[in-house]
Amino acid sequence: IRCQSTSTDEPKAKRNLLDNASNLLTNFLSGGSLGSMPVAEGAVSDLFGQPLFFSLYDWFLEHGSVYKLAFGPKAFVVVSDPIVARHILRENAFSFDKGVLADILEPIMGKGLIPADLDTWKQRRRVIAPGFHALYLEAMVKVFTDCSERSTLKFENLLDGEHSCGGEAIELDLEAEFSSLALDIIGLGVFNYDFGSITKESPVIKFIFNLSTPGLRKDAGGIAGHNVGGFVALEKGKYYLMLVYFEAVYGTLFEAEHRSTFYIPYWKIPLARWVVPRQRKFQYDLKIINDCLDGLIRNAKESREEADVEKLQQRDYLNIKDASLLRFLVDMRGADVDDRQLRDDLMTMLIAGHETTAAVLTWAVFLLAQNPSKIRKAQAEIDSVLGQGRPTFESVKKLEYIRLIVVEALRLYPQPPLLIRRALKADVIPGGYKGDKDGYKIPAGTDIFLSVYNLHRSPYFWDQPHDFVPERFLVEKKSEGIEGWAGFDPSRSPGALYPNEIISDFAFLPFGGGPRKCIGDQFALMESTVALAMLLQKFDVELKGSPESVELVTGATIHTKNGMWCKLRKRSNGH
Ligand code: HEM
Numbered sequence: 001i002r003c004q005s006t007s008t009d010e011p012k013a014k015r016n017l018l019d020n021a022s023n024l025l026t027n028f029l030s031g032g033s034l035g036s037m038p039v040a041e042g043a044v045s046d047l048f049g050q051p052l053f054f055s056l057y058d059w060f061l062e063h064g065s066v067y068k069l070a071f072g073p074k075a076f077v078v079v080s081d082p083i084v085a086r087h088i089l090r091e092n093a094f095s096f097d098k099g100v101l102a103d104i105l106e107p108i109m110g111k112g113l114i115p116a117d118l119d120t121w122k123q124r125r126r127v128i129a130p131g132f133h134a135l136y137l138e139a140m141v142k143v144f145t146d147c148s149e150r151s152t153l154k155f156e157n158l159l160d161g162e163h164s165c166g167g168e169a170i171e172l173d174l175e176a177e178f179s180s181l182a183l184d185i186i187g188l189g190v191f192n193y194d195f196g197s198i199t200k201e202s203p204v205i206k207f208i209f210n211l212s213t214p215g216l217r218k219d220a221g222g223i224a225g226h227n228v229g230g231f232v233a234l235e236k237g238k239y240y241l242m243l244v245y246f247e248a249v250y251g252t253l254f255e256a257e258h259r260s261t262f263y264i265p266y267w268k269i270p271l272a273r274w275v276v277p278r279q280r281k282f283q284y285d286l287k288i289i290n291d292c293l294d295g296l297i298r299n300a301k302e303s304r305e306e307a308d309v310e311k312l313q314q315r316d317y318l319n320i321k322d323a324s325l326l327r328f329l330v331d332m333r334g335a336d337v338d339d340r341q342l343r344d345d346l347m348t349m350l351i352a353g354h355e356t357t358a359a360v361l362t363w364a365v366f367l368l369a370q371n372p373s374k375i376r377k378a379q380a381e382i383d384s385v386l387g388q389g390r391p392t393f394e395s396v397k398k399l400e401y402i403r404l405i406v407v408e409a410l411r412l413y414p415q416p417p418l419l420i421r422r423a424l425k426a427d428v429i430p431g432g433y434k435g436d437k438d439g440y441k442i443p444a445g446t447d448i449f450l451s452v453y454n455l456h457r458s459p460y461f462w463d464q465p466h467d468f469v470p471e472r473f474l475v476e477k478k479s480e481g482i483e484g485w486a487g488f489d490p491s492r493s494p495g496a497l498y499p500n501e502i503i504s505d506f507a508f509l510p511f512g513g514g515p516r517k518c519i520g521d522q523f524a525l526m527e528s529t530v531a532l533a534m535l536l537q538k539f540d541v542e543l544k545g546s547p548e549s550v551e552l553v554t555g556a557t558i559h560t561k562n563g564m565w566c567k568l569r570k571r572s573n574g575h
Contacts, residue, residue, distance in 0.1 A: 099422025112348025
């Protein structure tokens with residue numbers, strides 16, 4: 001569901017009509033099979049003027065941590081409680097599938113892990129998970145530092161050059177910069193493809209030109225009005241490629257979101273894909289991405305060197321030319337898989353690992369820029385651990401404060417803010433904090449929004465829930481009589497570099513939990529730690545405007561409406 005922050009001055013009559021329709025539906029649906037579950041009486045017009053997850057938060061405070069929301073002709077159960085989350089994600093995980101989310105993502109990701117049905121998921125998770133082994137992550141830290149260095153060098157050049165205002169500061173949309181950085185990294189990590197080194201003469205650019213791109217739009221807005229114009233500072237060739245890539249990927253996601261909110265599935269009508277312009281565009285975008293991935297798979301298969309998983313995990317990852325997951329998956333003995341499945345897997349990881357990480361960095365900077373003392377604390381740690389050097393796998397372990405900043409940014413701005421599930425069979429879910437002790441019966445087919453945003457800002461489980469306090473993760477928190485919740489205890493997950501759902505007993509779920517937990521969590525966390533450390537090592541950051549002027553928009557992740565415009569200065573202490 002796409003929610004965009006828009007102005008609230010729509011005609012009153014329209015708002016009343018929406019309210020009445022919503023109330024009728026709510027009343028009609030509230031007599032349904034969900035027993036005594038509280039029902040949010042919110043009006044549809046509440047959904048205008050602010051992103052959806054803000055409204056879900058208000059209703060959470062009003063109705064409790066499990067409530068039912070009638071939303072158009074659909075009804076959802078909204079969950080904002082760790083005990084219920086634990087039930088759905090871990091204890092009874094296989095009684096739920098991805099429901100609406102799978103419907104939305106299937107045309108793009110096919111049978112990739114995120115939307116996959118249970119049988120496919122079981123088979124592919126077993127094959128893909130070993131790809132994220134320790135040596136791979138170590139090799140990736142080098143990729144993170146190489147790519148981050150490319151970004152910081154670019155900023156330094158801009159500061160030294162004509163773009164700086166009086167040689168002191170540059171103004172940059174850091175959201176766009178992080179998006180570019182995360183794309184470089186995910187391209188290398190997943191299929192050893194360096195988007196960042198693309199020039200106009202590269203075969204890929206020629207390949208794309210050969211597709212004779214019709215009507216490539218300069219305003220390729222994409223899923224959340226992403227400001228592609230932010231890339232103009234990049235090399236021209238790269239800009240063009242990224243434009244094509246963003247155009248295709250965002251265009252595809254945008255269409256998926258459109259389908260999720262459009263009640264008549266007209267795209268299923270024969271010939272619609274050829275006749276309806278937006279469906280033609282969707283097919284075209286898919287073709288660009290799929291052709292590109294098919295080419296990469298072909299190349300990898302041509303140079304296949306088959307080996308057992310253990311052997312693959314012991315390769316000299318720091319020195320081999322291609323450390324990517326694609327290489328691992330193609331070379332794995334016994335994992336012969338058709339190209340279509342492999343392409344779905346790659347596409348899923350490309351999308352899952354790109355904007356999510358970019359968003360973490362964006363919101364971390366947003367929060368830091370409002371807390372200069374925390375920037376100084378972070379820089380003091382960076383100076384003492386790294387000096388002028390580059391981060392390594394070992395030094396990430398010492399950058400404790402930076403790691404805490406990353407997870408605190410994920411607490412306040414979880415990506416995605418909602419997890420989606422559908423009950424495959426009838427179940428009884430716990431009642432949640434202050435809810436019905438006997439729990440609530442839910443019939444098969446019930447759609448659930450698990451609001452990670454609400455959970456992460458729940459006043460029942462966090463002190464000062466809206467404040468940016470990275471240090472909070474170091475402090476043990478007793479359950480204080482909350483029945484069934486084990487409290488917050490860092491010793492519960494010994495050796496974990498980053499706080500997780502186990503430590504928090506499902507009150508902190510930035511990567512989900514249970515069997516379908518994110519497969520790239522450590523990859524993404526280390527990537528964010530390295531990128532943030534290297535930025536703060538060199539620069540001081542300030543917001544260009546007020547924090548209030550940064551408007552939120554949600555698609556799959558929380559974005560800004562018009563970019564995260566910041567002022568960047570070289571650090572005053574001579575670094
Ligand atoms: C699943 C978040 C980065 C690949 C998930 C889920 C979350 C999540 C919340 C669970 C979804 C659900 O239960 O419905 C994030 C965040 C990231 C990130 C916040 C960055 C900060 C990555 C990266 C990759 C990746 C870098 C791959 C390289 C996946 C995959 C799944 C997944 C394949 C599906 C797992 C399964 O169902 O078995 N991610 N992710 N993610 N993520 Fe991530």
